[in-house]
Amino acid sequence: MEEYAEELRTPPVTLISLVGCPEIHPLISTHLHSQQPPINTLALPDFSNISVLAPSHKDTPIPYSPLGILKRDWLLKHRTRVPAVAAALFSSHHVSGDPAQWLHVCSDLENLKAVIRGRNIKLLLIVVQSTSTDDISEDRMIALRKRAEVDSKYIIMIIPNDASELKESLNRLGGAFAELATTYYKDEGRRIKTRIEKKSFNSIELNIRYCFKVAVYAEFRRDWAEALRFYEDAYHTLREMIGTSTRLPVIQRLVEIKTVAEQLHFKISTLLLHGGKVIEAVTWFRQHNASYKRLVGAPEVIFLHWEWMSRQFLVFAELLETSSATIQSISSLVLGTADRPLTEWEFRPAYYYQLAAHYLKEKRSCLELALSMSETANEIDVSAESVIPSVYVGQFARLLEQGDGFAMQPLTNDEEYIRYALAEGKRFQDSFEIIALLKKSFESYSNLKVQRMESFCGFQMAIEYFAAGDLTNAKHFFDCVASLYRQEGWVTLLWEVLGYLRECSRRHGSVKDFIEYSLEMAALPVSSGTGIQSFRFKECGPAGPANLSRREIIHKEIFRLVGGEPGLASDEDNNSLKVTGDQPLHLEIDLVSPLRVVLLAVSCFS
Amino acid sequence: MAGTACFIIVSRNNIPIYEAEVGSALKKEDAAHQHHFILHAALDIVQDLAWTTSAMFLKGADKFDGLVVSVYVTAGHTRLMLLHDSRNDDGIKSFFQEVHELYIKVYHCLCFSVMQSFPSSIRFGMGLALFRKIWMLILCSDSNYSCLVILLFPFREF
CATH class of the missing domain: 3.40.50.2300 (Response regulator)
Known part of the structure; x- marks a missing residue:
């Protein structure tokens, strides 16, 4: 906001x-x-x-x-x-x-x-x-x-x-x-x-502009109902403009429409929330999301769409958080219409923060792809320097020196705009923003004592920390969520988390943790349907997909390590993980230890 | 059922006892484990929602990024959960009802085999009322046996 x-x-x-x-x-x-x-x-x-x-x-x-x-x-x-x-x-x-x-x-x-x-x-x-x-x-x-x-x-x-x-x-x-x-x-x-x-008037743009002006004048005299009506009119007229307007090049046209839609939506949501109409605001947000979600635009700039989506969720979360209307108990609200019920989470800012982070992740991956595909990556910064927002909302222009002053020249083609957008995209570190959003969501769910949602956010946050190289924080959050998945017996999820924890301990050079996590993973009752799942888990954690063959690999690794063979490389101090006779390893397995299953298996089969 | 869909049966103790990817096509193949995370997180809202209505079918109980979680809560509080992106409430409801029927059939088979294991003298000596009581007791505590159900009667085949 x-x-x-x-x-x-x-x-x-x-x-x-x-x-x-x-x-x-x-x-x-x-x-x-x-x-x-x-x-x-x-x-x-x-x-x-x-x-x-x-x-x-x-x-x-x-x-x-x-x-x-x-x-x-x-x-x-x-x-x-x-x-x-x-x-x-x-x-x-x-x-x-x-x-x-x-x-x-x-x-x-x-x-x-x-x-x-x-x-x-x-x-x-x-x-x-x-x-x-x-x-x-x-x-x-x-x-x-x-x-x-x-x-x-x-x-x-x-x-x-x-x-x-x-x-x-x-x-x-x-x-x-x-x-x-x-x-x-x-x-x-x-x-x-x-x-x-x-x-x-002879253009749809003027229609939208006039509706916007009438709404603002109504806001000046605190006639919120009229303001809302005209903002909504402007919003609907704008939505009709997509596909009909030809004033600007394709990409810039969509960017302009989305920017104006964002402003109008912001005004509408604010008016609804400050008027205490929480259900209407949430329903409106849902419609706004549904109207624009599929308008991803040209493939080169899909990241702009995800960035825009993320901002919609973030702003709505902030609005919900600051709105006094949310103080009233959510259970007192009639949740939506019969055919499209609203879930309880849709009234909580945490839900929107979580999705804002989700879309920002999408943006990051699309931006990385776009940057890697751009052949002229080095030229981007040079040519994008003189581009600034123009006098119209959602448009950009090139600043030209003319004598003592400056003049603005609209960007005539989309290539120039793409270069500018990529240069702007490169300037921001999305990881920090993603972690911040997930942290807000995590804290909010934890205040509500909603353990599973909290764990889901915690897991996503831990992955971000892991990717950013902050292993201490990553381990902390992975440990938190692992205990819940362990307790509730969600094997696939536990496998995923333990895979990350095992990798963290390997990078840290912590032999004890590495062996404990490996043993636990090796004892997990994972699915035997390896054939189908192996190709499906393209983006699973460092442990790979939860199947018998992966479990076997972990088994062998751990036996090699315990058997005193040259260990796995660790990132910390360039030491490799090893267990020797001089430095034996003691694992404590108490009544609540996750390794009790391992101990049971060892006692049975040895 | 078109599009993405992930089906899970969760016992009364929140343990997943059966899972399957259903639907003709997976939109994003790499999102399969994400589905489990979404379904697990949805248990929070389901556990509140289940007590607010007498209906067993809770359509659209939770949503995440265009995916909807529909849930069917059995009398023993076993939850049949489906994550899907298409909107076909009637189809989903009848799917749940069919699965519930099968679940009960499999479950009854197990109960029958448990009853069979009683010595015949005890079994036939018992009054009908007592027999019913034991039967109901087993039915109500379905989750205790649900793991066994899956082990003994592989659901994947139906």
Whole structure:
């Protein structure tokens, strides 16, 4: 979730602007920020700074065909640069002063009005009085209101030196700002909604963009139901775009769609979870997963798909974890519909962390394959350096130097994008991330006292440690899970774990452990169906598949070792494992030792 | 049954007593031992779920990466577990019912042979009620004998 921009992660907060009289800006902004809901302030000390509120002039061709679905900075712009209300602050001395001062006030006001008109920003007037005895003529006030073209309730007097008056004025001011801001976001939302209703656009991208904007405006005024509806509309329209859009090269097109879908899904899930609708959120996530799981894309960049899938699970796990709604007992929830029931785990973050790790593993193996197949692996880094995210969400562009400045040029072909994606993929160490995810899942299951799920995670984590060369941690987790599989008699699983443990002890040079694990493996009642299983277990542990022939090999190895023949090579200190007459080996077999079966067999047959 | 499927019978003591890869094709051959891990992990949820319903067939009890675990819990708390990727609840249910019938038949054969081992004087001297009691006792503690069932009557052949 940290990967997402701040403006996407947090609900939008109303923004207003204060212009003029900078000495009382801190007073007003502190008050507005402490309101419920809070209001952010964009403070402009002087009327000469108002050009920042002006809309950027663009020549949009008609009919306008967009180059992307969502603009990357649109949300940030509305949260930090485009206020809903502009408040012009004038000192009472200037308002009631000589004609020159009055003229100055009027011209400042006219300029401000001209600037904010382009964006439909609402106007509010604040007159700052130094004392309550300051008298402003009624005519001037009427003239000021007429010039500003605002209702009388939107002219507010503030007396900073009078505590009781000030509190009342600030409260009135807060109310007026909130009211005007709601009107602004409602008007803007309505304006865009009209475009959707009239279908006054010629591209599906604009439809999605408009739905997104309406939803954001609804979020600004805390109308969560409308926001959710429009985010869902945008999401469904986007899903229809797959296979129909031809704007970008194939790979980049899918990347853009998935990135936008991710943002929309994030918003929908957040709104559902914060609204306490846990079942709906989980069902929604399941549908999201089902819709996109099969869209793996081109074979060269399948790793991008698995990375994306992993992120979906990770983010949803974090959302579930942070959502207050999950506090309620899961048993009280009606688990899904009759034909597609939800399992209890689907309400637990641990389940999603585990799957995030699973998909990240898929990503790692696909990336390794892609890198090994790439003939120009060394050139990747060089050409990918100047590629940066473009102005549209999910798109990338090349940064070109043009004189003193820079210009962005869209990536015209997929080859260039693939090189960039591979270079980016190489930068990250997925193993650490996989271990971190599995650890979260492991701890969560262990808190829930769910032993078997915990063991499954522990086993996967131990394999990662083993692959990363951290044998101490690997052994610790393998030992934990082996005891459960031993206790419950799951021979195949125990064989797998013991195979790893045996390999760990061999690398560590621990003869005693090596012999103990080997003897236990040799005594396991493994399946005799060797023929079928031998080719199936391509990716089984270091002990190979659980069958009689492998067991026999282990048998022979251990007899050779105990018989004093040259031992197996150990990684630690280059010592080989050996048992000699000078250094005999003592194995303790107590009542609960897993080697009791071995002892029994030895006693029976010797 | 198309696609991936792994079938396991787990005794009341959580010990696997029979396992088989069923289905016409294995999607990922190297994932076979992964199936056992998933099925074993699913026992946690099954043990909770089994007491919340009177139904023996628990469809979609657990899920992992597109694979679904369906379970059939017998009266003696033996669990017939199937890991599959296709959605055919009716087919799976009837598969479980057939396996359950066979399981009972094999099991009864064992019980019969156990009863046969009693001396005839005792067997015929017992009242019918007592005979029933012993019979029920054996039935309820099926897991104690289930290992023997597999040893004596290889399930792989049905």
